[in-house]
Amino acid sequence: MEASDRDRELIAVMRQYFAMKAELESLKEQLEAAREAAGEAIGVFYDPRQNAEHAADLQRSHRLRGEMAWLMQRAEAWGRAASGTDEHDRSEGEPEPEERQSFEKRADALFRA
Numbered sequence: 850m851e852a853s854d855r856d857r858e859l860i861a862v863m864r865q866y867f868a869m870k871a872e873l874e875s876l877k878e879q880l881e882a883a884r885e886a887a888g889e890a891i892g893v894f895y896d897p898r899q900n901a902e903h904a905a906d907l908q909r910s911h912r913l914r915g916e917m918a919w920l921m922q923r924a925e926a927w928g929r930a931a932s933g934t935d936e937h938d939r940s941e942g943e944p945e946p947e948e949r950q951s952f953e954k955r956a957d958a959l960f961r962a
Contacts, residue, residue: 858896858927860950862920865920866920866924871919872913873917876909876910878908879906880895883903
């Protein structure tokens, strides 16, 4: 089975998502190690206004989270288009189909590089 252009686009989006996820995890580990070494309180250390030394990394982690959310929305939109369903088509109060409830977990398993 040959992948369509839309499938290749989804694969590219998911690869980008998981690259960012790996970068964010590494950044979080580095920041937490620095916080523990400094003996700082969580609220003080993770506030870029109070932690000039790590402000750039803290802001980078926020940007990564935002970019990851945007990429996941693109992937979910692709999934809705591919399945021919739309959230607006469902009755109000009807539960979300099981296959869409854990999209990120399934994507994690399928597209992990």
